[in-house]
Amino acid sequence: MLKATLEKWDRLTPHQRQSVDFTLPKWVITQTLVTICEENGLTMKHITELEMMHVIENPNQGTWYSFQLLDPEDDAHSVELMLFKEQFKTHLRELMRNVSIKIKKHTDEAVWIRIAWGSGFSRPNHLKPTYVVHYLQSPYVFVRNLTSKLKPLLMQSLTLSTRHQAIKDANLSGPKLMAIRDLLMKQYQQSFPTNDASPLAKENQPGPIVNEQAEARASRRRMASEAFGKGAVPQLQSAVYKLETKYRDPSNRTMTERDEPFRCVVKYSSSNILESFRHCASAGIASTPVTPLLSSILLKGRNYFVITDNAPAAASQTRQADL
């Protein structure tokens, strides 16, 4: 991984690149690289460039949080790259003096921003940068490694520079950037409910053997793919539900008379939860039609839910940044 990035970076001569032996322990490689960089007279600026390239190639580390911009103003659609860059840098520098900002446009229309934060008195800390990914003309922003103290600053700069009026938490987070991007921007194969469920070609049933459950199984599969997508689905790794509903059981009077909610938290985790849910629904472990709590993951593109009695279908907690 590092080798490929070094080649792409193109600031080291081929001879220097070959002299780095990647089979040695990590600290040896680090020492070698530091000496080479000193030879070439490279500064922090170049190193941050290298880090950014590396992160763009391998974004699946840490946790990405997604946000959605709301209420676009009239000229929001005409924001293009240069304007956005200037505006963002100006706004952020107004709010915080010592920041180091690097903006780069990737081939797939994504704008990557690397921010190293300092405070009023200290220089930017390049060891803990925040990464922001934004797709221009879309309302979605993905952020990694942002502390809650600095969050209002970033949110304000983003909102102003993209000509929107508000930004909210999209309640979707995960380690794989591409997965949450695909989920939010609906880049997966969707299955729409149809009245005519049977395909044109008939299945060949061998002779007198009749599958009794064929119809039930087909309908389960259909409902599963409507709720959780067909084919390859974005690789979401976890979903969290905070339940604050009352315990209801007609045979248990004590619990029914209880006023407080029965608080519990349910977390689903798997290497690909959407595929697991799809399998659950088609196998019958999840009763079909699939409950809106589970199908909202795909349809609404979120994986953090707070369920209360008043609005049982995915009532959400929004965290709005004040302007």
Next chain:
Amino acid sequence: MAYSQPKCVRGCGMCFSFPSPDQKPPPSCPRPLCPRVYHSVLEEDGIISSFGKASTPFRPPLLQFLRWLRCCWLLPVFSDFQKCLAPPSAVQETGSEQIQNGRRTERKHGLESERRSSQDGVGRGTPLSGGVEKRMSKSRSYRLSLRSCVSSRLGLTPGWTTRRLNSKRKAPKSQNITNQVSPDHLALLVKHEWQLSYVSPLYHFRHTQLKSYARQLSAFIAAEKQQGLAVEVGIQDSFKVSFSGVQGLAVADDDPETVLIQVHTKPVFAQQDDPLKLVWSGWLTCCNGSPEYLHSLPKDFTCLPLFGSSGAQNLTSLVKSWFQKNFDCSFGPLEINHTSLEWLVALWTNCNTETNIQNLKMLWTLPVEPPLQVTYVVEGNDAWDLWSSLQQRSEGDGGEEAGWIGIEEVTAFMQGLKNHFYRHFRLELSAGNLSQVSTSLGSAKCNGKIKVSNSRYMITTLTLLTECALLKMPV
């Protein structure tokens, strides 16, 4: 045939029911009426008519025998089962069955656990309806009772096929065992997560010779290290083993005292006063073991069925092989099955009034592709409210003795939690496996790892685990 039983006088000729038609079976004897005769009796009484039927239905002897067994299993009084005469077909087939006994015993473990899991708890009784399934469960129980008959006739240890987890259990009061057990030992027991195994009874184990055992074990470890078996703590380190008796954990009168084994490393260049580093610790215990079983053992055997270890895996296997060589015992992994995990859920939730459990966390694994893990965390006080509401209901119905918890309450509690889950997600948790439970009092995993975080409930947890270990005894 070495043994012949008078055939049924009523003339069906195929079964061995009442020798005389006037004899009524005693109420405790579960022998059913001969079905061939019953059918003809009903015909005589005009209840059913055989008009249109060619002949009375032929019931083969096997089915007859299986129906007799089914009645046996329905009776809760198992001592009567042993007192009842074994059906003659079992005895006459003993000759041929004994040859196959070896083959059957190896299936015993799986069958026993299946039967146990099917017997435990309300709503999970042996399936009594449904064609093929019915046949299968009967044939299993047929083989099991056969083994117990055989072993009781041959004078082996009395029928342990009737062993199962207690269906009633005393609710734990928090026991302050800090007076009984030394605080160092307690701190050690509470600190680690233990991997559990069961141990068969030890032969000629003397609690008075612990020091010599310690010396022998350190010599054994050193010898194995010399041979090159990987004990990779350090080239120059040597091991110091100590055996100690832990008083206070052997609660019942028959329980042998708990033994704690600790392995410290002693670096070669250490000074006199340098503290030794603990690299491995383990214990053998028997906590409230079943007195019948303990009494049934021959004289020289000590029963310490529960073994817990924490530390490097190679040291664990060395210690186990030393025990196996010196005391002729065998070790095996102790998995905590879902019934025991459910018991722990109930017992720990019950303690919420005395010690706050904070929250009840359960981990289920659903068998889909890719496997889905569901972590269900319930707020401690809410879980306790649900538990106590179920307790009140059952007390109203049955008049249970105060301080006892029955398996029905445990099952109802788990069912309540699962229903709340199902109401929201419509996902059936029973389709998966319960693999871990934890509260602030401790955590238990189905692969046999246990951690008791609060010393007050140590005895209760160890009692449950000792029971599980005793169930897995090979004899």
